[in-house]
Amino acid sequence: MNKQFSDNFKWGVATSAYQIEGAIHEDGRSESIWDRFASIPGNIKDGSSGAVACDHYHRWEQDLDLVASLDLNAYRFSIAWPRIIPTGRGAVNEKGLDFYDRLVDSLLQRGIEPCATLYHWDLPQALQDDGGWANRATVEAFVAYTDAVTRRLGDRVKFWITINEPWVVAVIGNLWGQHAPGLHDPSVAAQVGHHLLVAHGQAVPVIRANSPGAEVGITLNFTPAYPASDQLTDRLAAAQVDLFTNQWFLDPVFGRGYSDGLWHSFTANPPQIQPGDMETIAVPTDFLGVNFYSRSVVRHVEDSQPQFVQIPGATYTDTDWEVYPNALYDLLLRLHRDYGAQKMYITENGAAFSDQPDANGYINDEQRRAYLENHLAACNAAIAQGVPLAGYYLWSLLDNFEWGEGYAKRFGITYVDYATQKRTLKESGKWYGEFVRANLPVKV
Ligand code: GCO
Numbered sequence: 001m002n003k004q005f006s007d008n009f010k011w012g013v014a015t016s017a018y019q020i021e022g023a024i025h026e027d028g029r030s031e032s033i034w035d036r037f038a039s040i041p042g043n044i045k046d047g048s049s050g051a052v053a054c055d056h057y058h059r060w061e062q063d064l065d066l067v068a069s070l071d072l073n074a075y076r077f078s079i080a081w082p083r084i085i086p087t088g089r090g091a092v093n094e095k096g097l098d099f100y101d102r103l104v105d106s107l108l109q110r111g112i113e114p115c116a117t118l119y120h121w122d123l124p125q126a127l128q129d130d131g132g133w134a135n136r137a138t139v140e141a142f143v144a145y146t147d148a149v150t151r152r153l154g155d156r157v158k159f160w161i162t163i164n165e166p167w168v169v170a171v172i173g174n175l176w177g178q179h180a181p182g183l184h185d186p187s188v189a190a191q192v193g194h195h196l197l198v199a200h201g202q203a204v205p206v207i208r209a210n211s212p213g214a215e216v217g218i219t220l221n222f223t224p225a226y227p228a229s230d231q232l233t234d235r236l237a238a239a240q241v242d243l244f245t246n247q248w249f250l251d252p253v254f255g256r257g258y259s260d261g262l263w264h265s266f267t268a269n270p271p272q273i274q275p276g277d278m279e280t281i282a283v284p285t286d287f288l289g290v291n292f293y294s295r296s297v298v299r300h301v302e303d304s305q306p307q308f309v310q311i312p313g314a315t316y317t318d319t320d321w322e323v324y325p326n327a328l329y330d331l332l333l334r335l336h337r338d339y340g341a342q343k344m345y346i347t348e349n350g351a352a353f354s355d356q357p358d359a360n361g362y363i364n365d366e367q368r369r370a371y372l373e374n375h376l377a378a379c380n381a382a383i384a385q386g387v388p389l390a391g392y393y394l395w396s397l398l399d400n401f402e403w404g405e406g407y408a409k410r411f412g413i414t415y416v417d418y419a420t421q422k423r424t425l426k427e428s429g430k431w432y433g434e435f436v437r438a439n440l441p442v443k444v
Pocket of ligand 1: 397
């Protein structure tokens, strides 16, 4: 590979609070909507929750040692709102801030840049009891939470993501009901999506005020939709899926507003939009966070919803996502050329495969290693075409709580034996460390 990665490229790995921390009752943390959702039988496939997860709240130092052992220069984590403002609004829990304070200082001591996500889905349950993200007041609560966090950490954290994957929150959590809070309401989903974007826009200036010189952005998930054939009907079906899946949040963030045809594809009630909202949402940011895993292939079905088809002979991950790195290349070029994205980071990319230690305790996860190599090659090729890609955060450092799938799906480059909490670096993790070292600037 003709290496295109810049000398200051961010080589990272990503996690999120609810998926790894555990300690859900410790040091003043309150109940989150995921604690509540997981407590309802049937919501999590293996009946588990994030109550213990990877016990990262107590084992965070050894986990940071893992990051350092790979010579990574960046680490993306999320901050648990229920630890910071347990009632959702009002009093700040200093012990909650203290945990992230220690984490940030320890990262910096290791020469690893902290990248903090403010909202990775774990809303305080108290706010959900008050309508959650469908209630406009939650926007103000998020801004106050952002203020509290960035006042404490903004002198040392200089890379902030406001919201992780608002589409997943709106659709999977509020339309399909497969994520917290488990609602099936199209109107609520549309309003939740809008308020998440407004919250993003209102949080940016607060972050800038409390964290001078920081890079601030939002992370969106993308699943590029390809037509199953060149037939016009399939191309139109793919365009409809692309609008709902990828353009819904991308367009307003880039100042294009909501595209025509979006709302009636899934709701009779477009969201209530207040004067100035669209300008707030399009607030200038420093980067776009791109979460990419796979693509979809779409076939038109007469008088019915588009059909998602599998490709004979293609490789699929344990979550049944096609391995198709060219879609990442295509996506990055589209975001740069069609939307004018001036700077991007891959804030998540990775794959679940059913890993198990061999007789010697090694986890030879060749499929994941190949997945990473091929997607990094796609990033490299995109950069060669002028795409301003400035970093890559692999999902994930650890096997962890994979939301509705529980612990059955392993995305980590580190194997976690949940019975003992023993961490074992997988062969893919060792490979990633070698790949990064080969791309780091030569120390003179
Ligand atoms: C997401 C979330 C992660 C997931 C990962 C695998 O992108 O859905 O940010 O928390 O665990 O993507 O699904």
